[in-house]
Amino acid sequence: MTHAALVRRPFEGIPAERDLVAMRQLIPAATMSARTTPEHGVDGKAVDVTIATVLPLLWPAVRRSDGSVVIGLQATVPGGDLSRAFGQAIVQALALEPGQPVTALEVTEGSPRLQDVLDLTGDFPLTVHDSFSFWLDAAAERTAEVEAALAQSDESILPTAAIEGLPHAFWVDAGSKEHLRWVLDADEDAVIDAVARLHARRASGLGDGTRYVGSFRAEGLTVPVWDLPKGFGPEGVEAAAADLRDRFERALATTEPLTALERRARGGIVARQVTLR
Structure with missing residues (x-):
């Protein structure tokens, strides 16, 4: 199967499959906590991953200033396998300097799937939000312009x-x-x-x-x-x-x-x- 072939149930095998589908299709603003396996982390150590519904500018992923990764499940991604696309998003994010976004994915047949990248023994807790404030890096300055842009985005969230x-x-x-x-x-x-x-x-x-x-x-x-x-x-x-x-x-x-x-x-x-x- 090539990376372009459609996978109709991309999150099958992940304990949080049903919530991931809800985040992709139903929920405006939510986050889920996860971790990579040590193999797919940095220097043999697992890295924290936040799975989010959506990121600014529909970025597929961001590497935060603390080295952790956030992926945005509602991004438009290439190929027919969402799991492979977002596995690749994590790989690309970890290759970036902290604080940088992944703006385009390079999905190939060798790209790992989320089932490969994530530690599937985790709890995958889901949090539904009424704000996109989870977009903001803890190290980022919350200026008046940032707050205004965030408030405008928050207006689109259906309770x-x-x-x-x-x-x-x-x-x-x-x-x-x-x-x-x-x-x-x-x-x-x-x-x-x-x-x-x-x-x-x-x-x-x-x-x-x-x-x-x-x-x-x-x-x-x-x-x-x-x-x-x-x-x-x-x-x-x-x-x-x-x-x-x-x-x-x-x-x-x-x-x-x-x-x-x-x-x-x-x-x-x-x-x-x-x-x-």
Whole structure:
């Protein structure tokens, strides 16, 4: 396989795969802590890596003044394998002087993948932010111009929160509506079957005024989406999370054929399902 060939599930094998997909596709501002293996670090020592949603000017990576590396998962990168592109981003960043950005990637068949570069035994903690202040190097001077530029960038962030009771699920306030988006390691047809089983029992939502509206594929995983009424908030999702998770996972694990009522529910879901991205 060449480096240009499309890898449909690029983050497979990384313990944080589902959160990485969310960072690439769903979350405006977030960071995740990681480390390289000693082999891919500096002088045989591991290097701290911050995986971020996005960096200034859509840079793929920056080497900070302390020698650590930050990569921006929402950057446009060459080739068909996101994992190889961002593995290469780390390699190029570590070849730079501290304080310099990687502005263009040189991905080849010999470029390592994130699965090779990162220490996969780490915890990969995810933090969702309401500001891009993580862009700023601790050693950088925060002038009035820098603060003004940061404030302008922060205005683009849609309020987003991780749902503690529903791992890899994220609430977002999109303005006229709120949404819940849940990254699942499950086939899309199986997800629709699960929703149909619940819908036939009038149990596919999170509560009054909520409804399942569709799903989409992202980096090989399935992301079902629910519409929520204004004011529902992450607190409303948290309150319903345990029950939704139990119902949904039970329905997803069911292998019996759909009943006639469930087949009708599935047909209606497919017919009404919104094409989402």
